[in-house]
Amino acid sequence: MADLIRITDVSPRDGLQNEPGIIPTRDKLELIRLLCHSRVDQIEITSFVSPKWVPQLADAAAIVEGVRDIAVQDFTGSPPNRYIALIPNAKGLEVLHAAESGATKHGLEQFRPPVVSTIALFAAASETFSQKNINASIEESFERFRQVTRVPRSSPGIRGYVSCVIACPFEGAIKPQAVADVAARFTDLGVTEIDLGDTIGAGTPETVLEMLEAVERRIGRTWFDRGALVLHLHDTFGRAADCVKAALDFGVRSFDGSVAGLGGCPYASTPGKRVPGNISTELLVRTIEGAGFRTRVDKNRLAIAADYARTIVAASRAGSGGGPLQKNGGGQS
Ligand code: HMG
Ligand code: MG
Numbered sequence: 001m002a003d004l005i006r007i008t009d010v011s012p013r014d015g016l017q018n019e020p021g022i023i024p025t026r027d028k029l030e031l032i033r034l035l036c037h038s039r040v041d042q043i044e045i046t047s048f049v050s051p052k053w054v055p056q057l058a059d060a061a062a063i064v065e066g067v068r069d070i071a072v073q074d075f076t077g078s079p080p081n082r083y084i085a086l087i088p089n090a091k092g093l094e095v096l097h098a099a100e101s102g103a104t105k106h107g108l109e110q111f112r113p114p115v116v117s118t119i120a121l122f123a124a125a126s127e128t129f130s131q132k133n134i135n136a137s138i139e140e141s142f143e144r145f146r147q148v149t150r151v152p153r154s155s156p157g158i159r160g161y162v163s164c165v166i167a168c169p170f171e172g173a174i175k176p177q178a179v180a181d182v183a184a185r186f187t188d189l190g191v192t193e194i195d196l197g198d199t200i201g202a203g204t205p206e207t208v209l210e211m212l213e214a215v216e217r218r219i220g221r222t223w224f225d226r227g228a229l230v231l232h233l234h235d236t237f238g239r240a241a242d243c244v245k246a247a248l249d250f251g252v253r254s255f256d257g258s259v260a261g262l263g264g265c266p267y268a269s270t271p272g273k274r275v276p277g278n279i280s281t282e283l284l285v286r287t288i289e290g291a292g293f294r295t296r297v298d299k300n301r302l303a304i305a306a307d308y309a310r311t312i313v314a315a316s317r318a319g320s321g322g323g324p325l326q327k328n329g330g331g332q333s
Contacts, residue, residue, distance in 0.1 A: 015262030048092035061099035118157030126168035160186030176214030201236025205246035257281030
């Protein structure tokens, strides 16, 4: 199925982490439920980072618990293999495991199948960004990741993010070779997918292709052919759709988007200049299908999820909090 493209929606994590206010957990869960029904292949539900650094995602454990409930109510069984959570270090994995086992809610460990099918580790191709984002050099970040991957987990998915693959907000243009080096470190670590993030949306088709060529030379074509090479674009200058088309031509078969174009990275912003959002999943799907490829996404249901995302963000920005529950976004996935 060479023409089928895999879509990950990152709005509950990358979208909501960048909101100035804190979105209620109940609203985030409703967004995740609507995204499930839109049939995106994967959803990045939250991040087990320090709540002091990213208070917007301090409810990560409650999100995992709530997502398990969605699976029981809507899918009558175990959570489907589609949830991703970011993990920066061993502490993050420990908190995830406590949440998955029920220890955070019920006070004792139980055996329950994992909710999160893929953990996402995140490094950068820029030393300055790495320091500002995770308080570690690139080398130190991989030492932390080794501590994470040493811990056995029954779900084997590991995504390795490389941020600043085109440019860094602090260092400017990033050499494609630096991106390829970090991607190769991830392959050595044993990740199952590599996600290349244009964190500040500086990419053009030309610079994206130059970067992809360097990565392909270093880690090999098979990562592209089996859909294990993901592109994560932000749409700062309105070039993200052009970059998607170029990447499809090059052989990328997996992309991230964020409904309603929510998103950004808090540490990518410079004073007085907030980084604009990710490419919207709606535009991503339209662009992919317009180029003659297929996705599994139901565009009508995706539009419902996007409307809901806009509603909860608007309510949060207005200080009221609490979006309405969507009774009609459902149906089975
Ligand atoms: P640190 O302060 O250097 O950590 O933060 P530390 O090891 O010195 O610990 C300090 C305290 O934090 C300790 O608590 C730890 O227990 C606690 P205390 O003893 O003071 O009470 N702590 C934690 N608590 C909860 N969960 C944890 C955790 N780790 C330590 N996991 C750290 C290091 C990595 C934690 C911090 O820098 C951090 O949380 N950074 C998060 C940054 C972030 O989330 N950025 C956005 C995601 S990246 C992104 O958006 C880009 C992407 O979209 C791709 C793209 O667009 O390019 C993925
Ligand atoms: Mg991002």
